[in-house]
Amino acid sequence: MGLNPADERLAARLPQGVLREAAPAYLEEPRGRYRGQAGLVAAPRDTEEAAAVIRACAEAGVAVVPRGGGTGLVGGQVMPEGPVPLLLSLERMRAIRAVHPEEGVIVAEAGATLQQVREAAAAVGRQFPLALASQGTAQIGGVLSTNAGGVNVLRYGNARAMCLGVEAVLPQGQVMHDLKRLRKDNTGYDIRDLLIGAEGTLGIITAASLVLAPVPPEVGVAMLVVESPEAALTLLSLAQARMAGGVTAFELISGQGLRFLDVAFPALRQPFADRPDWLVLIEVGLPAGLFADAALEGLFSEAAEEGLVRDGVIAQSGQQAAELWAIRETIPDANRHIGAIASHDISLPLSEIARFIRDASAMLAGMADLRINCFGHLGDGNLHFNLFPVEGKTRDAYDRVRRDLSRAVHEMVVARGGSFSAEHGVGRLKAADLAEWGDPARLGAMRAIKDALDPAGIMNPGVILNDYAKTTL
Missing domain, CATH: 3.30.70.2190 (Alpha-Beta Plaits)
Incomplete structure (x- = not known):
């Protein structure tokens, strides 16, 4: 493996066999909106090796971009700009560490796929009820880091509701051992809930205790x-x-x-x-x-x-x-296959949904000739409100109005008490939307948490809080 001097210094700090060159697939995301950059991929075999990677990056001031199964739709798994990061993949940490059917708990490493966990649950007569179309590829670490939803949220909740405890590596390389199997644990701040949905900006989940449900x-x-x-x-x-x-x-x-x-x-x-x-x-x-x-x-x-x-x-x-x-x-x-002009992962209070569909469709019809495919998880208020060219036109014909269309949709959603990011996360794609429409006090608290846990700003810079891509490293 031919390394530049900076990579050689980083490699010298790490266990043998952890680093590999970044194959093209590691730099892609499903919608093709971003092309990532990275010289190397770190693929630790256990939690201690993952901690060694983070410690080395913290000491060297190297950004870390975590990558799960690569199925995320908001660009959180690729870093297209800025100093070249190290990609961290937990694909070699795939073990099911324990299954406790009588407790309704399974303990899985972050690289295990959702399908692997669901099959392990089925083998003991239980179910892990999180269901996604990408379950054969999506990894538990990524599912938790994005607080994934899916079709069963109405009954079982998002990923956060199905997690009892996590093991994680924090941004300076400390390992947090919190794989509890408890339903009740009121012992201070819930760091688990901070890490779930943080999209790798506050640390790396390496394993999780997950809730099993009866079939x-x-x-x-x-x-x-x-x-x-x-x-x-x-x-x-x-x-x-x-x-x-x-x-x-x-x-x-x-x-x-x-x-x-x-x-x-x-x-x-x-x-x-x-x-x-x-x-x-x-x-x-x-x-x-x-x-x-x-x-x-x-x-x-x-x-x-x-x-x-x-x-x-x-x-x-x-x-x-x-x-x-x-x-x-x-x-x-x-x-x-058809090719969308713009896709929107939104949520609304249930009482606002029907009016939104009607009013947004009328508003967009006044802006451009479109076809709208509205579908999704009505039970929990999550719609996929996607815009497509009319027959005979290509997506390119809408380049000048694409941003205006999305902005109009998101403005209407926010005005009705909804969210412009329901289940896919913020990533890089929606970081500017969060900066514009997020509550100022909440954003300030998020920045304070980021500064406290990741003072060097190495963890997935530019995701969720986009200003960290410009002010760190």
């Missing part, structure tokens, strides 16, 4: 045609009342998304010959003796009587349920 004996899936987003929200309230906490997922799907599937994946089976304007996909998990299919049939009948739904399909087998879920899970792939 519901009765699971049912239905896809229902609703008259409008307002009707979908009323249906959600009705479903929650009738299922007594058993609603696991409640997804909104637009007709535009269905038409994109027709173009990108024509072989994908869809249950309705026409393409309704709005669908919901609902999954329920109920105790033994409460038949999920019957519960969904009762919900459909009551909702139809109230004029909320006009058609529907209830899965009669696991295969049919998987086919219904495939429609929802393939929409992001269809979006990539």
